[in-house]
Amino acid sequence: MTPRERVTLRAVAEDPQDSVMRFAWDADVGTLEEDAKDTATTSEIVWTAPPCLEPGDDASFTLTVSNALDLAVIARFSATGLPPCPTWTQVSAMSRGRAGATATLLASGKVLVAGGREGASGTASLATVELYDPETGLWAATGSLAAARTLHTATLLPSGKVLVAGGANGTTVLASAELYDPVAGTWTSAGNLTAARAYATATPLPSGKVLVAGGSDLDIKATLATAQLYDPATNTWTATGNMLGGRSVHAAVLLASGKVLVVGGLGNSGVLYPTELYDPATGTWTATGTLSSYRVAVEATLLHTGSVLVTSDNSAQAELYDPATGLWSRTARMVTGSQFHRATLLPSGQVLVTGGQAVNGDAPLARAEIYDPPTGTWAATTPLRRARIFHTATLLPSGKVLVTGGDNGTTPLSVAEVFSMP
Template sequence: MSRRGRWGLAVWLVFVLFAVQGAQAQPGATWTPTGSMSTARYGHTATVLPSGQVLVVGGQDSSGLLDSAELYDPATGLWSSAGTMSTGRIHHTATLLPSGQVLVAGGLTNSWGSTAELYDPWTNSWSLTSDMLTNRVGHTSTALPTGQVLVAGGWNNNTALDSAELYEPWSGTWTATSSMTAGRISHEAMLVYGGQVLVTGGTDGLNYLASAEIYEPWSGSWRPISGMASERAYDASATLPSGRVLYTGGNSSNWLLASAEVYDSYQGSWVPVTSMATHREDHTATEMRSGIVLVAGGIGFNGYLDSAEVFDWWTGTWSSAPNMSTARRFHTATPLPSGQVLVVGGYDGSTALASAELYSPGPSPWAPTGSLGTGRVNHSATLLASGKVLVAGGVGNANSTAELYDPATGTWSSTGSLGTGRSDPGATLLSSGKVLVVGGWSHGNFASAEVYNPGTGTWTYTGSMSTARRSHTVTLLPSGKVLVTGGYGNSGVLATAELYEPATGTWSSAGSMSTVRYLHTATLLPSGKVLITGGATGSFAYPATAELYDPATGTWTTTGSLNRGRHSHTATLLSSGQVLVTGGWSNEVLATAELYDPATGTWSSTGSLGTGRFIHTATLLGSGQVLVAGGAYSPNMNDTIATVELYDPATGTWSPASHMLNHRGSHSATLLPSGQVLVAGGDNGSWPPLNVAELYTPPQSSSPVKQRFVVPSGSGRISR
């Protein structure tokens, strides 16, 4: 969250240098200058517009309050005018509305600030809207999921306000809502789990506060919660994955803070984390990518700071970052879609700054690519013969839609929609180049199946299975037929299996497994047999059994059992012909991994993952290593992660790899002909599901592995 500057008269203090040993620097991270604003300013706001441009508004320079606004274009690194407000203002708020307009409210103006105005990015112009009910400086403003904006606290005529009010964009009016339990200035307000607003700390004008409270939009009331470990004001906060918020530094009755703490809105508790290397206030804290936060600038014991440091939530550690070119306080820091952070303006102790600079976190094998047209989770993803990737169905705003990813352009385009919207279907590429999607659910389980024709971009129904099912597996056999196994049906968990004949579009029985199971895996072995592992029986039991289907005889036989029963795990055929099973759930999240040897029909333990996980993905790379990405690491399936690990079959060990840009589970991961891996969609603990996608490029990319089997979308996933 960009740091709002401190209101009122600054009190200058001289501190003794407090030396703290910094952590190891971020490898490859750099600051680079970018275009300067036309006007130097501090105490301004910065807002990312839907276009990707950054709107900077107001603030102050040596001549006084500013009514000007400027636009930064990340594509060119240049600034342009964004018009003029009706009044100069500092320590105001700026909030992006669902319409794309920006609401600027209050602040210190030529008189106490109750005025509000709207910026329209399409006309590049400003217009007044209704005044707030109360003059406010140093307040907070939070966009609610309802479309309303909650404004809370602030300073008015030497009084810390406890009042709050709501702005309704559709009517352009303000209405009062319940008051906070305490008057607060220079506090923090963050949107957390369930659309609630968490307000923390600040000062009441006399005392620093450690108290915290939550605003519930559905009741319009405030609920006090346990306070922070440290009273703090003029601190900086940033969002973390899964409804968490990081609070850093600030000031207290014990002077400057280096401490940090995290609020977990799912658990309703505070989590201590290690302290920063530097005591600082009036700094910025910005989440650059999932769980990775850049803290920059501010003022410390030895004066204005040009230093920066990075917090990694996944490891709980801080590391030093290169210094900015200029010490700054009362600046803004804005995350850009490129993964860089734009730092703008501020005050260096003697003058307002017009300069801006970009923080680049260093090289990463992960890079953003085009976004899906709609967010989706538990969808199918299938590599086509053309090299494009077909994504279909899933839980989302439109689960009958389908999209195509083109690796040549890095863009998505819509294609024909499924006849039946379905989540958790099974999908496989047929020998003809068409795609079979079968089963799934949406207010009931489906037996129906559809075939996608890449040549026409259309879907046609084909024969239906004899049994409706979801969370099943789908495997293309060497004969061209398709084997479907198990799943969850209308009468419970299934043991039955069926065979699809593409030539006739019909289904026939493939016998039954020895055990009912869903959320299991199916792996085509070099022998042509299919290995079924684990799953759930529906009665909180997770079988360790495994069995083999032989297409030559149409029969099932048991084989060696896993060392640990599990579901929502992954199974990957290695270059050696062995099968690697990782993670999963078995009344706890599992980090263990094991290997199946088809020659002996036995399982052996191999190195464990660094982090237990389920609903993750596992992809065989051209190097022969296995890339495991994301998933959930706690019983709460919304508690998803961005961490990535690589398995080396030669040593049987795991090593951490660079984190994904986004935390996600129940996503898809597709090996492209280039050797890159496309990760798309998934669950990040909020609604709607993710529509963002990213590409993993192996650091030492080798020739891609020829895909010998297709992992079905329903394999190893939690159904929703």
């Protein structure tokens, strides 16, 4: 069998006294249709295979055939070929719960988790920083940020250092930026943005510079159209062209062409459908295709094909951007619509989506699902061990995915878990 394959199971039985046969089907996994097609001597039923087998499960069947005297015979058989299910493994917890943090994969293979917010209400910003070592599955403290912050950006530079910019400290939105040196384990100043901002995007460019675009205050009422470039060679910021409109809680993706696609989010007048492109060669922005659905707290993933997959909102409708035409098209609907989830490109080219919530105020989700670009379809996979929003998801060198922190709806989480494909 293959995952989710539908097959018709057929049985034939005869009784020496020509009694009418009664058939009862049972399957350990998958789905049997409720109504079998029975005659006096035959039975047919449709079984749908599961996508995978959980540890200890077997795709086995039991058929019980009985006659008018209630004499019965039992036949057992099984299906082969179904893969084992992906697994989530809980690893050691961080030293404290944190939501709205950033996670950056370092050149060493370790993961740097910086800042975030903690406390019962999740409003106390953090300056503490931790390192996860995939080899040991353990966390270790490293140098603290100069300013506690959450809802900031974090970008790995060609030098191996990490640039953190903006965000918020409590109710104060920040303009400051800092650099982390993984060799020394310390932070130094990286200057200031021209305007304080949270919910911005930071995109590393082929030149080695970093484009920081948009953002807003904490209430997402005063959105920014301004964009700036950070130059690691001089440790300075310079203004570049403004976006066509203010935008916050959006996503940005570096395309194969070297241009940056900005999509979704909120503007001063509400949700945004238009998308735009930044050209590093000219420092200008131009309009490109328009989304069919609004996207807030959007996730945008560059696929191996060069297209961009966008997911977000409770409609569950996913869309694809074609850089060659500048147009958006709908792909299959997600299994579960949500916002504030995380999307991670897997080595297979598939995209793993984790967590989120249906709408603001709803309980966080433990759901996980996978998008398969060749077929354009979504499929549910093994759910997270803990429901969460505002978490991080980082692809490790091993191909596994580390999910950290987030919020369970009332309290920031310290627990972390790792996703493994079979």
